Amino acid sequence: MTKPEKLIVDGKRLDGRGLNELRPIRFKAGVLKRADGSCYLEFGGNKVMAAVYGPREVHPRHLQNASRAIVRYRYNMAAFSVEERKRPGPDRRSIEISKVSREALESVIMQELYPRSAIDIFVEILQADAGTRVAGINAASVALADAGIPMRCLVSACAVGKVDGELVLDLNKDEDNYGQADLPVAMNQFGEITLCQMDGHMTEEEFGRALDMAIEGCKKLHQMQRQALIEKYGEMVSPAEEAH
């Protein structure tokens, strides 16, 4: 699409959303038979599959940690996931996203329970439409829970951007292309921010407001993640909620 004159008209975005609205989101936990845990997520135009294996033996063995499980996260975009064919295999972008996504999730995984083992998380982007790293983290978090990996709580993620000078929740592709800033954020249920990156420019005041919007978005995502797990496993009480 060529750059539209305006991305926000009368307080509405081109896809009809208000400034503070997420795209339609649908989680489904436990969709893969051979993975220990999995989740399929549609997040606006993004289609994402997350698969988790482990805790399992570490190969190669020199990567073992005697006191805790190691967590590995591979973010991968399918060749057909984007408009221009994506060259298969890792690149700088996917290596960076894998690293920050792993760090976003590690803080909630009880790695100390499984010394010398590995927890492997695979995130496949089947269709990309902006916000794939946050979509991947949301799906991976549900897949970890589906695998029965002990976690302190779930991690939820969403982005806030700046478009036509206004802060908007959850950028779509056109807003990502033609907007002025993109701020992906991940948060755990204790309110700790576990990922915060930014492309573009915002003032300090805008950054504060954007972070608050992202936190509210993450809370909504958490409810959806929880619902997806309830659909599969029924009502449960998480340790984080018990503590309150």
Ligand code: CDP
């Ligand atoms: O996906 P995310 O917003 O986390 O990361 P990004 O690097 O800001 O990429 C934004 C969007 O650009 C992606 O979601 C894809 O839709 C698109 N993209 C693409 O078309 N081709 C690539 N090789 C990488 C990204």
